[in-house]
Amino acid sequence: MDARPNNALQQESCALIVADIKLNAATEVDINRLISWFPTARSVRVWGGPKFRYPFTAETFFEDVHWQQIDSYRLVDPAGDMLAFGQIYERLGRVNLARLVVSPNRRRQGIGKQLVALLMRIGRQSFPLQEYSLYVCKDNYPAQACYAGMGFEERQMPVGDEMADTCIYMTRPVVHQADL
Secondary structure, three states, X not given: OXXXXXXXXXXXXXXXXXXXXXXXXXXXXXXXXXXXXOOOHHHHHHHHOOOXXXXXXXXXXXXXXXXXXOEEEEEEOOOOOEEEEEEEEEXXXXXXXXXXXXXXXXXXXXXXXXXXXXXHHHHHHHOOOOEEEEEEEOOOHHHHXXXXXXXXXXXXXXXXXXXXXXXXXXXXXXXXXXXX
C-alpha cells in the first residue's frame, strides 16, 4: 500500500494554512485514524458510497477509498491531529469533491466548510474546469446545509449514476458570487 504523491500538495511544506489549520496531502499513516471514524456499515456507506465494503480491513479500506487513483487530503490542527479528510478528482467534466468527512468529535464547528473551501482552492489550481460537484446522502441534512451555504445547488443526477437511489448531486461554479 504505497501512497502516491498528490498533485497539488506534494509535501508538507506546501500546505495551505487557514487559522492555524493546515490542509496537506494525506498519507498512508492517516488510514488508521480515518478507519476509526466509521464504526458501522451505515456510517461508512454514507461516507464512501454503496460499494464501500464493510466490515473492512486496512487493505480493503485503502482499495475502496481509491488511494492510488484519487488525490487525498487532510485537515490538521496545530498539534497535528487530523480534523477532516477529503478527496478531489475530475468526474463528468467537473472538479468532484469526494469522501468528505470531519472527525466525529469535531463536527458542527465549521471544519467541514473549511475543508470544502480549501479543497475547492486546490481543485481550482489543479483542474481547468468550470464547476465543482459532489454527492451527499439524501438523509445527511447537516452536510446538505453546509454545501448549500457554500453555494452548491441540487442538480439532476447524471443519467445512469449508481448513486441515484441514495444521494443528491450538487454543483456550483468555480467562480461564484460568494467568492467575489
